[in-house]
Amino acid sequence: MKTHHYKVTINWSGNLGTGTSGYTAYNRNHNLSADNKTENIKLSSDPAFRGDASLYNPEELLVASIASCHMLWYLHLCADAGITVVAYKDLPEGFMEEGGTSPGKFVKVLLHPCVTIKQGGNSQQAIDLHHQANEKCFIANSCNFPIEHEPEIIFEFI
Secondary structure, three states, rough: OOOOOOOOOOEOOOOOOOOOOOOOOOOOOOEOOOOOOOOEEEEEEHHHHOOOOEEEOHHHHHHHHHHHHHHHHHHHHHHHOOOOOOEEOOEEEEEEEEEOOEEEEEEEEEOOOOOEEEOOOHHHHHHHHHHHHHHHOOOHOOOOOEEEEEOEEEEOOO
């Protein structure tokens, strides 16, 4: 078995002068960085939890990670199958529920990939490869909620 290791840095930047002296005394802003990365990503919590709506939140990053991993596997599988993808765009959605006996959890992620393939490609196979991509995605395999997809396949306009 091969083990991969991922290491990032999260640095809270939300101390407004009195730290966490009260729930409303601090903001939720923080930065994500990693060695050898040129960009830091500014984050906050979801606005429903007193976060800054102009910044990404952890829930959005989870949905983005799932969609990104799915796309990378999908492109790999298409290349192996001889399907030429010329464009790929996804508008993924995550659904989280609060209440009951848990503080909140994701119950589903729904991917909406719109894939443009070259004329002559097999559109049914292109759709079917989304199922395989979902089965191979490392992130999807780590989640305890369903990840569904509603793909759209279009042919390149020549």
